[in-house]
Amino acid sequence: MANRFGVKLQSRLPNLAGIYPFSVPIKTPTSVPCSAETQKSRVVGKKKRRAFGCRNIHRRVLLGIGVSLWSQFLSMAGNVGSKSFMASARQKGEIEQVLKNVEWPKQFPFKDEDFQRFDESSDTLFYEMPRFVTHIDDQAISALTKYYSEVLPSRNTPGVAVLDMCSSWVSHYPSGYKQERMVGMGMNEEELKRNPVLTEYVVQDLNNNPKLPYEDNTFDVITNVVSVDYLTKPLDVFKEMSRVLKPGGLAIMRLCLYTSFSNRCFWTKAISIWTSTGNADHVMIVGSYFHYAGGFEPPQAVDISPNPGRSDPMYIVYSRKVATA
Numbered sequence: 001m002a003n004r005f006g007v008k009l010q011s012r013l014p015n016l017a018g019i020y021p022f023s024v025p026i027k028t029p030t031s032v033p034c035s036a037e038t039q040k041s042r043v044v045g046k047k048k049r050r051a052f053g054c055r056n057i058h059r060r061v062l063l064g065i066g067v068s069l070w071s072q073f074l075s076m077a078g079n080v081g082s083k084s085f086m087a088s089a090r091q092k093g094e095i096e097q098v099l100k101n102v103e104w105p106k107q108f109p110f111k112d113e114d115f116q117r118f119d120e121s122s123d124t125l126f127y128e129m130p131r132f133v134t135h136i137d138d139q140a141i142s143a144l145t146k147y148y149s150e151v152l153p154s155r156n157t158p159g160v161a162v163l164d165m166c167s168s169w170v171s172h173y174p175s176g177y178k179q180e181r182m183v184g185m186g187m188n189e190e191e192l193k194r195n196p197v198l199t200e201y202v203v204q205d206l207n208n209n210p211k212l213p214y215e216d217n218t219f220d221v222i223t224n225v226v227s228v229d230y231l232t233k234p235l236d237v238f239k240e241m242s243r244v245l246k247p248g249g250l251a252i253m254r255l256c257l258y259t260s261f262s263n264r265c266f267w268t269k270a271i272s273i274w275t276s277t278g279n280a281d282h283v284m285i286v287g288s289y290f291h292y293a294g295g296f297e298p299p300q301a302v303d304i305s306p307n308p309g310r311s312d313p314m315y316i317v318y319s320r321k322v323a324t325a
Contacts, residue, residue, distance in 0.1 A: 143304045144225070166224050209237075239294065
């Protein structure tokens with residue numbers, strides 16, 4: 001049965017939190033106080049002006065309820081009773097069904113405002129200071145490393161090139177994993193220098209310049225860990241990924257997921273469509289990037305969460321470049 005994406009037009013974003021327990025938008029923007037101290041810091045002469053941060057908070061709330069993707073309500077033909085498809089994706093293993101047989105709209109369903117962020121300041125400045133931290137817990141890291149060991153080309157395979165996009169000081173590949181060419185692309189040079197698996201790296205802000213500095217058909221694999229939610233031009237980036245992947249090449253996106261016990265992402269830099277929707281919805285969003293970029297096989301999702309409810313959730317959305325591209 002087809003999963004019909006965009007069956008019904010709604011004027012407002014559905015309250016997904018009410019139908020899907022861990023489809024909960026991040027709460028932080030609405031909890032930041034517009035305190036007297038904050039407003040006092042915004043004084044021009046003798047006249048106070050409203051705190052910039054407070055204006056952004058209200059702007060953020062408006063962005064959250066006006067997301068274009070979910071104004072096209074997602075449902076699944078053949079649902080039992082009134083339960084939605086997203087409401088059924090509760091148990092580990094069912095997340096794989098989110099991208100099965102999707103009937104995508106003809107046109108990319110997002111608008112520019114869906115990719116606005118709470119903090120629109122320079123990303124270069126935001127990432128200027130190195131952060132030698134991990135953004136997923138140890139159990140999740142182990143699960144991701146195990147997954148990589150199962151899907152990546154065997155180590156030291158002649159001619160294999162890997163691109164770790166939005167890379168940092170660690171890539172979470174299996175211990176001792178090496179290929180002839182291991183490229184890291186990220187925002188902070190000190191972090192990239194510290195990454196032991198890279199044979200080369202480039203510092204580039206993909207939100208400013210989504211053009212990848214590589215020839216067509218260069219890489220066998222592209223990985224991206226907990227960073228797809230920061231891309232403000234995702235369709236451009238995914239088109240570039242298709243261009244630089246070899247035919248049959250694999251692209252793996254590990255999603256940044258929000259839970260009640262873990263919020264490891266830089267939410268102020270995440271796009272509106274991400275912070276305004278929940279974890280299963282994120283799978284559909286990334287799947288749409290692959291679909292509308294073109295040149296990819298139908299995207300698939302896998303739940304590799306190591307200990308649901310007790311550790312960071314781990315969802316992967318992946319696809320391969322079509323072999324004839």
